[in-house]
Amino acid sequence: MDKLMSADGWQQLITSRAWLRRYSLNNLIMILQQCPEATDVRPLSEWKREGYGFMRKGTHKIKIWKPCFRRTTDDENTKPTEGAETDPDKAPALSGFMLVPVVDVSQLQGDPRAAQPSPPEPIALCGDAPRGLWDGVAAQIGACGFTVERGDCGAFGRTVFSERRVTVRDDVEPAQAAKTLTHELAHILCDHETRLATTPRHVLEVEAESVACVVAAVCGMDTLAYSVPYVAGWAADRETARTSAECVLRVADRILDRLGHAAASPVAALEDLAASHGVPAVA
Numbered sequence: 001m002d003k004l005m006s007a008d009g010w011q012q013l014i015t016s017r018a019w020l021r022r023y024s025l026n027n028l029i030m031i032l033q034q035c036p037e038a039t040d041v042r043p044l045s046e047w048k049r050e051g052y053g054f055m056r057k058g059t060h061k062i063k064i065w066k067p068c069f070r071r072t073t074d075d076e077n078t079k080p081t082e083g084a085e086t087d088p089d090k091a092p093a094l095s096g097f098m099l100v101p102v103v104d105v106s107q108l109q110g111d112p113r114a115a116q117p118s119p120p121e122p123i124a125l126c127g128d129a130p131r132g133l134w135d136g137v138a139a140q141i142g143a144c145g146f147t148v149e150r151g152d153c154g155a156f157g158r159t160v161f162s163e164r165r166v167t168v169r170d171d172v173e174p175a176q177a178a179k180t181l182t183h184e185l186a187h188i189l190c191d192h193e194t195r196l197a198t199t200p201r202h203v204l205e206v207e208a209e210s211v212a213c214v215v216a217a218v219c220g221m222d223t224l225a226y227s228v229p230y231v232a233g234w235a236a237d238r239e240t241a242r243t244s245a246e247c248v249l250r251v252a253d254r255i256l257d258r259l260g261h262a263a264a265s266p267v268a269a270l271e272d273l274a275a276s277h278g279v280p281a282v283a
Contacts, residue, residue, distance in 0.1 A: 010241075014210050014224070014248070025249055027064040031102070034062045038104040052108045061101035070095045129178030130219040136259045137181045137215075141166055144188050148181070156180040161193040179212050179223050182255065186211035189251045207244050207251075214252040219259070 023031065023041075031041055041062060044055070055061070069092035105111075138148045146159070150170035157168045157180035166184045168177050186208040187193075196204065216223045 010206070010210070011224070014213050023064065025246055028249075030064050031062055031104075034060075035104050035107070037106055038062075040105040041102050044101070044103045047103060047105070047108060052105075052110065054109050055103060055107050056109050059107035061103055061107075063099045064102055065097045066100040067097055068095050069093060125176040125179060125223060126173045127175050129174040130216075130221055133178040133216075133219050133221075133259070134174065134181060137178065137185050137255070140255065140258055141181070141185050141188065144185075146188065150177075157184045159184045159187050175221060179216050179221070182215050183208045183212040185255060186251055189254060190247050203240065203244060207248050210244075210248045211252045211255070214248065215255050215259075218256055 031038055035041075044061070071092055141148050146164045146166050148166050148168070151167050153167040153169055155169075156172060156176065157166065159166050166181070166188075168180050168184070172180070187204070190204070190207050190211070192199075192204045192208070213223050
């Protein structure tokens with residue numbers, strides 16, 4: 001957690017979230033502690049379906065926590081009789097957590113994707129935005145009771161909470177405008193209206209810009225070089241770093257879910273179910 005207080009550590013968290021949405025914050029930190037260079041982490045069985053064969057010599061599987069569930073009977077205090085069936089409509093109960101192995105692509109032999117064309121270079125904040133990003137984010141802002149307009153507002157964007165109004169400069173290109181609008185939505189969803197009285201402004205800006213960076217990356221627009229403020233020591237303590245990290249990941253996932261980029265992996269579904277039972281993602 002101390003690493004999140006540094007510029008490099010925060011950048012690593014934000015860049016990884018675009019491809020690690022299936023994992024909780026605690027599992028994300030565990031992965032990066034065991035394999036700091038991780039760029040794509042999945043179960044080995046999933047890698048084998050992608051055409052990879054074996055792990056490289058000298059590498060070790062990464063361990064993360066996976067919640068375990070069991071079906072329950074109507075009366076937990078009554079020992080079920082032989083042949084008794086559980087109710088298939090009843091939600092499974094969380095019974096604990098177990099360590100399971102996952103593997104980063106850097107730990108595998110060969111690359112079956114090597115013959116495929118290289119991915120395009122990162123998109124700078126000019127030109128067109130990903131299709132539907134502006135409209136989707138604007139709709140979410142409207143659902144929060146705010147209006148959206150283009151015009152002169154000094155900075156790239158501005159949210160006036162007292163007037164329930166979000167303004168994005170009208171002289172920036174669509175890519176920058178969509179990223180800025182996402183930044184302003186993050187201010188709203190991170191509850192910066194009330195937290196401004198107790199949280200330093202620069203911390204709130206780091207949160208909003210980091211949310212915009214994650215959302216843009218998942219939508220196919222790399223804004224890291226322009227988005228994340230790399231200021232060493234931006235967080236004064238570990239609790240501030242953890243609180244901000246949890247807020248960024250939660251809000252980014254909420255925005256992406258509503259944009260239709262919901263994580264659909266089994267691990268994510270299980271961890272979401274654990275959260276609905278009020279149980280932390282890591283024991």
